[in-house]
Amino acid sequence: MSMRTHYCGLVTEALLGQTVSLCGWVHRRRDHGGVIFIDLRDREGLVQVVCDPDRPEVFKAAESVRNEFCLRITGLVRNRPEGTTNANLNSGKIEVLAQQLEVLNPSVTPPFQLDDDHLSETTRLTHRVLDLRRPQMQNNLRLRYKVTMEVRKFLDANGFIDIETPMLTKSTPEGARDYLVPSRVNAGNFFALPQSPQLFKQLLMVANFDRYYQITKCFRDEDLRADRQPEFTQIDCETSFMNEQEIRDLFEGMIRGTFKNVLDVELPNPFPVMQYSEAMGLYGSDKPDMRVKLQFTELTDVMKDVDFKVFSAAATMEGGRVVGLRVPGGGAMPRSEIDAYTQFVAIYGAKGLAYIKVNERAKGRDGLQSPIVKNIHDAALNAILEKTGAQDGDLIFFGADKAKVVNDAIGALRVKIGHSDFGKKNGLFEETWKPLWVVDFxxxxxxxxxxxxxxxxxxxxxxxxxxxxxxxxxxxxxxAKAYDMVLNGWELGGGSVRIHxxxxxxxxxxxxxxxxxxxxxxxxxxxxxxxxxAPPHGGLAFGLDRIVTMMTGAESIRDVIAFPKTQRAQCLLTHAPSEVDEKQLRELHIRLRNVEPAVKAS
Amino acid sequence: MSMRTHYCGLVTEALLGQTVSLCGWVHRRRDHGGVIFIDLRDREGLVQVVCDPDRPEVFKAAESVRNEFCLRITGLVRNRPEGTTNANLNSGKIEVLAQQLEVLNPSVTPPFQLDDDHLSETTRLTHRVLDLRRPQMQNNLRLRYKVTMEVRKFLDANGFIDIETPMLTKSTPEGARDYLVPSRVNAGNFFALPQSPQLFKQLLMVANFDRYYQITKCFRDEDLRADRQPEFTQIDCETSFMNEQEIRDLFEGMIRGTFKNVLDVELPNPFPVMQYSEAMGLYGSDKPDMRVKLQFTELTDVMKDVDFKVFSAAATMEGGRVVGLRVPGGGAMPRSEIDAYTQFVAIYGAKGLAYIKVNERAKGRDGLQSPIVKNIHDAALNAILEKTGAQDGDLIFFGADKAKVVNDAIGALRVKIGHSDFGKKNGLFEETWKPLWVVDFxxxxxxxxxxxxxxxxxxxxxxxxxxxxxxxxxxxxxxAKAYDMVLNGWELGGGSVRIHxxxxxxxxxxxxxxxxxxxxxxxxxxxxxxxxxAPPHGGLAFGLDRIVTMMTGAESIRDVIAFPKTQRAQCLLTHAPSEVDEKQLRELHIRLRNVEPAVKAS
Structure with missing residues (x-):
């Protein structure tokens, strides 16, 4: 006999009058009017189970259960009493009158409430198994699965074949740092874990597989930032005999279909295409967040001969750049906010943050409020106003430095202002999905x-x-014939036509x-x-973790990975990495270097 | 404009009169009657391209092409002349009259002919990219992909969710040897590559994902046998709230469906179920090849007091065993074959191979031909004949030793005889698919x-x-609640209900x-x-490489893996593993031990 006939969360009024067997966890237990109510939870949701004293055995068992006990319940599906239905639940119109209650496994008291939204990440990762029971994490990983299945279906329908490439491969110290794996059989030699299957997928094209894909783990031993993991997952694709445009069109269709089928979101068709030079010129970034309605104004030429040294030096140096960032309505920004932005751009190496408030443009120099205006001649001032198109009440920020500093600092400032309360209130931010291709790198x-x-x-x-x-x-x-797909300021994926x-x-x-x-x-x-x-070929790779993070609205990619590492590259659940036996090291022909005796005697 | 309109192998008479653009490789070029014929190959097959002197540019280009040149051809699809059609080709009724011929990439002369069936494995693995162009390897990897897609569809339809588990995990030196990965950030500590996701999938069940699967790489640093690779691929599955029978039924359905949909083979429904004890008793193996129609006869009790010491000692020792293997018609086996089998069982530790030929059973002792009969008393002889059911013309082999030696040696002998010419001629082998479950380990x-x-x-x-x-x-x-799925003497997969x-x-x-x-x-x-x-849960894992090897009839699992390692755990294509920079080792806090200066100066 089967342990269960239905999922808890799928018991609805369609089953009224039927006897069902359910398995799940005690989400909540309430004693109310001499009756015990158990919210029983499985991956599909909750159902209300009623244990009444008319069945003493069931009632007695119900009295003993606590949160997170694992139960098997057999009972009758009946309507909830008038006025007690719960519109938030799929099963909200019914309840199950328990006829049998079996404790499949008791639980000690969990270290936290599953519905506590204020858990530290350390707590969550240490008790990851319980953390994963929370509805948000269940949703995240199920959505991740849906995305991969959509992608697989799309690629299958388009003739792509999933071919596995090696995990134990060759170290090619170029780009990021490799994870190395000492070889036991070949003393003194090492495998590397792949940073991507790039060369293997190219070889598969030379080998006439024509269209390849793989959803696979890649590894980079880099110091971790918020959105990085030592191991991450790529949707890796390659095709022969297609040109850049065809490749972009195909994969744009894949992403559009995935958003449609998983989130019911319609992305624009086609995605806008922007040259790298335009992206850097207008947004200081090769992955501009197009939800933010602010652009750079190029002022390098204008500033070559102004008296304000910061501007003129940047404008005349090799590789220097001066830009303005017009903020419509920014004149109303309080001084404190401007000061905060000045500190913010310093993170990116900017030595200051000049600005002009445009009070009354018609008054010319006198209508402008700024510490720097006095050192800028009329022609330059006019050019600033004309090129930025600033209107009364606007504010213009300036960046002047090496191009990289300007791009990083003012690019980040642009996004920061857009996402700020000010930006949202002043229509500088559109809450939507804004994909684009950046090309011609x-x-x-x-x-x-x-x-x-x-x-x-x-x-x-x-x-x-x-x-x-x-x-x-x-x-x-x-x-280069290189292209990145960008969404809301994140690089979803990128690729290129390869050299053949x-x-x-x-x-x-x-x-x-x-x-x-x-x-x-x-x-x-x-x-x-x-x-x-070798055939003409090209392809691209998408970052699955990142796509799913965006689609779920998760705060971190760690929230869309079942068992992630911390930023110290540790697993708090299993305590990996860990010490190993001296015998293991000996077999691998290696020994530790300058490390306190961290190995156990064998 | 697209480079290609159709795949070469898919151009058929349905396209007669149309102009097509094809991309592919020169499989063969023939000059015949002043016309050049090119068999152009892509992953879907061959098409015949005709280049005639009426188009001097095309003809001149065609004269320059050699085998494995990559071409783009635009031409007219027309009927082949009467009598020149090729029934072996999908495109065998048509040919393409070339109007344009572009050499996309020339090729140097390949080191071997692609249709050479006698290549050494070293040659094939060294030039793996060309080896993969061969139709057999193309078929193998495409069939592998089909299998995985069938499996994914089946599991998806049954509510299983693909969840990724870590590749950088914790070393638990139990079972096989781990591959280790030194940690840079956590000096002196090591990750291990997973031998299987066993514990993680159990944790996912505790975490309420209910049904999990993953097609994933696993790693074991063992000395390699013919059918092993350092990294191999598992179809790894786990479910909550199902009992052993339900789990077996479900996955039996998956394998049956996969064989049906990929090979159009109907496996029996249901698979036979055999207890471990019966498998060992009758076949000396927990993965018996049921195509072989030979069984052990248990003779331990019968031999306790015979004068033949080899038998009586084995029959009376702790953990000893004596069995007979009746070979119907084996009396006709020449002495040389019996001698060869004696040498064969020695590989498994057997010290000899006693036998009795049954010439005329009715004559009792006198009708038997054997060096050992004189030392076996009548009761035992009668028991042998009765229990084995030997008939005139049969031969009985004997194994007597520790049970493990008997099982290994006579088990292997059983398979060897079954697969021999003798076995096949004498109906001891059935060429078919014989799956079964072995249970109750x-x-x-x-x-x-x-x-x-x-x-x-x-x-x-x-x-x-x-x-x-x-x-x-x-x-x-x-x-144990453990079960293995066995097919034709190979373990396809195995699993168990877990402790919860x-x-x-x-x-x-x-x-x-x-x-x-x-x-x-x-x-x-x-x-x-x-x-x-924790919920009641269980599952199993299938060896994908092995399943595909069986389904393709490949000689080795290396033939169903794109880039396999040799038995020395090396990749002959990329030369992994390889030496690494001293700088890399230093960053990982390790140094080489007792190895000649195999690292380069940094």
Whole structure:
């Protein structure tokens, strides 16, 4: 006989008069008028169970149960008495009159109430199993599953094949730091856990699988920020014989369909497409949050000869930039808020935050309120007003520094103001989904410290048609067939058309100052594969954790991962990582270095 | 414009008269009567492309192409000339008259012909990308994908949710050897890669997810046998509130449906169920190949007092066993074959292979031909003939030794004879699919060396109802709610109902001589979780690599894995594992031990 006939949360008036068997946990127990009410919970929801004294055995058992006891109940589905129905519950019109009550497993008193919304993350991660019983976490992980199934269905329908790539692979110290795995059989050698299946998926294209995907774990041993985990999950895709536009269209359709089918949200069709240069120009970011209705105004040329040194120095230095950020209605912003923003931009390296309040534009210089106005000549002032389009009552913030500092600081300020109460009250923020593609990334970024170019995306990204020669003559100008999908200021995913010709790949390695020997050592298997008629191919990878975090509105990606690590890369539940036996280390041909005797004697 | 309008292998007479654009590889190029024929290949198959001299540009390009060049061809679909159709090809009735031919990428001469069936595995794994282009490997990996999608659909329809468990987890040196990952942030500590998600899936049941699955990589650092890989893939499932029978029925349905939908094979419904004791008794194996129509005959009691010491000693020793294996028609087996079998069983530790040929049963002792008959008294001889049911012309092999040696040796002999030409000719082998469940495994096996019981399945397996007390009084007699699904002599998967009560779990740990402190250290998080109303739960895990190997008829699991490791745990394509920089080791707080300077200077 089956333990259960129905899920608790799915018992409705359709089952009136029937006897059901339910299994679940005591969510709440109330004694009321000589009768015991148990809210029994399973993954589908709650149902009210009534234990009355007419059945002494059941009643006695019910008296003994406490929260989180695991029960099996058999009983009769009946209408709740008039006036006691609960519209918030699927099962709110009925109750189950218990005829049998079996305690499948008792519970000690939980360390917290499951409906406590003010738990510290440490408490939640330490008692993760109980934390996962909470409806929010149940929803998060079920939505995560729905997303992956939608993605799989879409990719399947489009001819993509899930092919597993190795987890124990080769260390190629480029980009992030690898997690290493010592080899026992091959003494002194190490596997690396994959930072992504990038090269393997390219090899699968060369191997004629045509369309590949994988929802797979990737690993980066980096110091963790709020939205990072040592292991994270990518929706990794690659296709042959499609151009950039076709690839973008296809995967835009995947994301649009997923939002529609999982959240019933209609994303715009098509997504806007923005060049990298425009994104940096107008928003100081390659993942602009388009919900925020504020833009940069380029003022570098205007500021070259003003007396205000901060501006003129930035405007004339190599790689400097001056921008204005017009805040409509910002004239009403109190001084304290402006001061707070000044402190905020300092986080991003800005040395100050100049501003102009436009009180009466018609009055010219006299209508402006600002400590800096006196050092800016009329032509520049006029240009500021004209280019920003500032109106009476507006405020203009300025950023002037190296371009990176300006972009980071004023880009962050733009978002901060947009999301502020002020921004929301003044229509500077639209609460909606604003996806876009950012395209035409540069091939390379110049690494001042290393004195060389580094790949902006990764070294396997194809240059735009006609940009092959620039790889050798002027790498900084070469534009890549690379694209990022951005949603509300987050990068959901990114990818590129790849290099499919060995000669172009070699040019890129040369531009990156990777010599032939090093290239062969690290990427010989790729260069080799490209020689055998590698097809034109490209693809992209989405960050699943991030997509689900956005879709659930979770505060952290840790809330959409069943057993995440802390920012110290620890699992508070299992206490991983941990010490290991000396015998294990010996078998792996390694020993600890400069560490207090942290291993147990074997 | 799209690079391609159709897959090569899908161009059929339905497209007659249309212009198509195809992308693919030159499978063969033939010059014939002044015309060039190219068999163009993509993942869906071949199509014949005709390049005639009327189009000089196309013809000239076609002259330059060689095998494995990657081409884009635009042309007209037309009927093949009478008498030149190819019934083996989907596209065999048509050909494409090339109007444009673009070399997307040339190819150097491949190191082998793709249709060469006699490649060494080393060659294949070294040039894996080309090896994967071969139709057999394409089929294997596509079938693998089909299996996983069938499984996902089935599990989805049955309410199972895919939940990811950690790859960086805790080392619990029990069972196989862990792969370790040194922690950079937590000096001197190590993660382990999971041998299976066993404990996490149990925690997910305690956390009320009710039904979980995951198709996931598992890792065991063991010396590799033919059918093992350091990383392998499990279909891992767990459910709450279902009993053993329900669990078996459900997953039997999954496998039956998968075979039906992927291979169009009808597996029996229901699968036969066999007790572990019967499997060992009749076949000497807990995964008997039921295609082989041979069984053991238990003769231990019969042989206790015979003069033949090999038999009587085995029959009277603690843990000894004597069995007969009747081979119908085996009397015709030449002496050379019997000698070969004698050598074969020696591999399994058997010190010899006694046999009796039954020439004329009616003549009693005189009708038997055997070196051992003279030392076996009449009662025993009669019992042998009666119990084995041997007929004239049969042969009986004997195994006599410790039970393990007898089971291994005669079990293997049974399979060997069944699969031999002799076996197949004599109806001892049925070429079909023979699945079964093996159930009622013992909880524990006695480890002579360690002088203690070890878990036969794993320490989280529940005992049969009523066997809880045996855990303390007579652990060797306790039977587990454990089950294996076996197909044609391979274990496809196995699982158990788990212990859901902390007190029972503690009893099992005690039976395994794991004291409370050690249990807390290693499995504290599980014991803790069991206290909070853990539900009755159970599940199983299937070996995906093995299932697909069987379904494809591949010779090795390496043939159903895109990028496998060799038996030395190396990837011949990428040369993993490899040396790493001294800097990387330093960051991980480890150094090499007793290894020649295998690290490069940083």
């Amino acid at each position: 540069p091939m390379f970024e110049y690494d001042e410290e290393g004195g060389r170019y580094v790949a902006a995306h990764h070294p396997f990204t194809a240059p735009k048609d006609g940009h092959e020669d620039l790889l050798e003559t002027d790498p900084g100008k070469a534009v 010709r060995a000669d172009v790949q070699s040019k890129v390695f040369r531009a990156l100052k990777i010599d032939a020997e090093e290239a062969q050592l690290k990427f010989g298997f790729l260069l080799d594969a490209l020689q055998y008629g | 013992p909880m524990f096996e006695y480890d002579e060396e360690g002088g203690r019981y070890v878990a036969a399945h794993h320490p989280f397996t529940a005992p049969k109802d009523g066997h809880e007390d045996l855990l303390e009084t007579d652990p060797g007699k306790a039977v 009560r902390a007190d029972v779990q503690s009893k099992v740990f005690r039976a395994l001589k794991i004291d409370a402190e050690e249990a807390q250290l290693k499995f504290g998080f599980l014991l803790d979780a069991l206290q909070y109303g």
